[in-house]
Amino acid sequence: MKVVARVTVVLLLLLALIVVGCVGVEWRMFKIPDLPYSYDALEPMIDKETMTIHHTKHHQAYATKVNEVLSELNLTTTETTDEIHSQYLLENWEAIIPNLNLEGNKQTKLKNNLGGYDNHCRFWKMLRTSTPNNRPQPGTELSDLITSRFGSFEAFQTQFKDAALNVFGSGWTWLVSNSTRHLNIISTYNQVSPLVHRSYPLLGIDLWEHAYYLQYQNRRAEYIDSFWAVANWHYAQQQLSSTPQSHTVDLHPDR
Amino acid sequence: MRRATRCVLAVTSRRRNLTFSRGLTTASSNANLRLFKIPELPYAYNALEPAVDQETMKLHHTKHHQAYATKANEVLKELNVQGESNSEKDSEYLLVNWDSVISQHKLSKPNLKKLKNNAGGFDNHCRFWKMLRPPRQQNAPQQGGELSNLINEKFGSFQEFQKKFSDSSVGVFGSGWTWLVQNADGKVDVVTTPNQDSPLEDGARPLLGLDLWEHAYYLKYQNKRPEYIESFWTIANWDYAQQQLNK
Numbered sequence: 001m002k003v004v005a006r007v008t009v010v011l012l013l014l015l016a017l018i019v020v021g022c023v024g025v026e027w028r029m030f031k032i033p034d035l036p037y038s039y040d041a042l043e044p045m046i047d048k049e050t051m052t053i054h055h056t057k058h059h060q061a062y063a064t065k066v067n068e069v070l071s072e073l074n075l076t077t078t079e080t081t082d083e084i085h086s087q088y089l090l091e092n093w094e095a096i097i098p099n100l101n102l103e104g105n106k107q108t109k110l111k112n113n114l115g116g117y118d119n120h121c122r123f124w125k126m127l128r129t130s131t132p133n134n135r136p137q138p139g140t141e142l143s144d145l146i147t148s149r150f151g152s153f154e155a156f157q158t159q160f161k162d163a164a165l166n167v168f169g170s171g172w173t174w175l176v177s178n179s180t181r182h183l184n185i186i187s188t189y190n191q192v193s194p195l196v197h198r199s200y201p202l203l204g205i206d207l208w209e210h211a212y213y214l215q216y217q218n219r220r221a222e223y224i225d226s227f228w229a230v231a232n233w234h235y236a237q238q239q240l241s242s243t244p245q246s247h248t249v250d251l252h253p254d255r
Numbered sequence: 256m257r258r259a260t261r262c263v264l265a266v267t268s269r270r271r272n273l274t275f276s277r278g279l280t281t282a283s284s285n286a287n288l289r290l291f292k293i294p295e296l297p298y299a300y301n302a303l304e305p306a307v308d309q310e311t312m313k314l315h316h317t318k319h320h321q322a323y324a325t326k327a328n329e330v331l332k333e334l335n336v337q338g339e340s341n342s343e344k345d346s347e348y349l350l351v352n353w354d355s356v357i358s359q360h361k362l363s364k365p366n367l368k369k370l371k372n373n374a375g376g377f378d379n380h381c382r383f384w385k386m387l388r389p390p391r392q393q394n395a396p397q398q399g400g401e402l403s404n405l406i407n408e409k410f411g412s413f414q415e416f417q418k419k420f421s422d423s424s425v426g427v428f429g430s431g432w433t434w435l436v437q438n439a440d441g442k443v444d445v446v447t448t449p450n451q452d453s454p455l456e457d458g459a460r461p462l463l464g465l466d467l468w469e470h471a472y473y474l475k476y477q478n479k480r481p482e483y484i485e486s487f488w489t490i491a492n493w494d495y496a497q498q499q500l501n502k
Binding site: 053057058061108112168169170171189190191208209210213214217218 | 318319322368428429430431449451469470473474477478
């Protein structure tokens with residue numbers, strides 16, 4: 001009997017360790033990445049002062065506030081400077097958050113600022129120095145999918161611009177892919193990430209006023225028009241290629 | 256359900272001298288609606304310097320406030336609304352009686368949203384200009400006055416109220432407003448609303464408000480929102496706030 005009891009205890013301990021190992025999340029402190037170009041590289045479409053403040057103040061503030069919450073939880077051991085970790089957290093938010101014992105307002109603070117951190121990590125890569133006639137390379141998968149989904153590149157641009165003009169308050173408009181390579185234009189409010197809707201961001205435009213006010217003031221339409229010259233279609237294609245694939249039929253492609 | 260309840264309460268409220276749902280009748284729902292025209296500012300564009308810069312005041316009034324009026328009117332015209340008004344009486348009527356007004360019209364979902372957002376924006380800004388005044392030192396509600404007493408009753412002291420208001424303002428994520436309001440029970444409180452939502456929708460009377468959309472401060476303050484909030488205390492119009500009590 002004693003042996004049985006001892007073995008049971010050991011097995012139970014092993015089970016506990018496995019369970020903790022499976023549900024355990026590795027937490028890291030967030031550090032903002034450097035821009036892939038200099039602060040004036042997107043001129044005249046996006047001015048140097050905006051890029052500087054947007055990166056060193058706004059993006060930094062999102063990282064700082066996430067870290068404030070994580071510090072209180074005493075969970076972090078290492079640092080991360082890219083969106084791989086934030087993506088994981090955002091995609092698995094519903095499963096992760098109950099284990100954290102965070103009060104409501106801290107949960108909100110964490111979610112808002114995690115979204116802000118993640119969105120901006122991607123945004124810098126979704127932009128590139130200005131190119132005339134900027135569009136996805138013909139013959140690429142992205143180019144073909146845009147044509148088949150929206151009718152033409154110009155039709156896509158019109159729809160994207162309409163969506164971006166329609167965002168009321170702070171938010172983003174995105175070109176996203178779902179796991180069955182179905183493209184969509186969606187808008188998210190504040191710093192909500194498309195990832196929480198299982199949509200993978202290929203390109204996005206930040207429509208918070210801080211993203212354009214110094215140069216464009218209320219003229220959001222002009223800012224959106226200038227975006228086309230600096231959109232990084234190469235990055236968007238890369239993101240499409242690395243979108244997680246689902247082999248199940250998507251019954252709701254327009255969600 | 257909550258909105259409908261609010262609407263009924265607004266009509267039957269026994270709050271002192273309440274004329275909250277001014278003009279709610281069973282006659283045509285357009286009887287109390289006119290097209291929106293933005294009012295003039297009660298002061299020059301540079302009058303709030305150095306707290307709020309001239310360029311911001313100009314853009315804020317002639318572009319942003321104007322755009323809310325223009326877009327709300329695009330929808331109102333489809334409802335055959337006639338006449339023009341440059342006060343917030345009409346927008347207040349619409350916001351307070353939203354459910355009953357729109358139930359009498361068949362507006363598409365996008366147009367409903369467009370009207371609500373922009374009527375809110377129009378209304379909020381009509382009040383905002385009056386809630387500000389040229390800067391003065393030691394700017395506070397009159398000591399011993401009704402508003403001062405209500406503030407002390409609710410927050411303990413004027414300084415504690417300021418801290419609550421400032422903290423709420425710092426905490427608004429995205430676009431929105433912080434307000435000092437008077438509730439139906441006569442007491443005051445600090446509330447925030449997202450985007451262009453109005454405290455009127457919750458049965459609260461706005462006494463003072465601070466626009467926290469980035470367009471309200473970005474040219475001068477950029478990301479430094481706390482500095483903008485600090486400057487607000489020098490230009491808050493306590494006379495207006497006092498006048499709005501018990502309305």
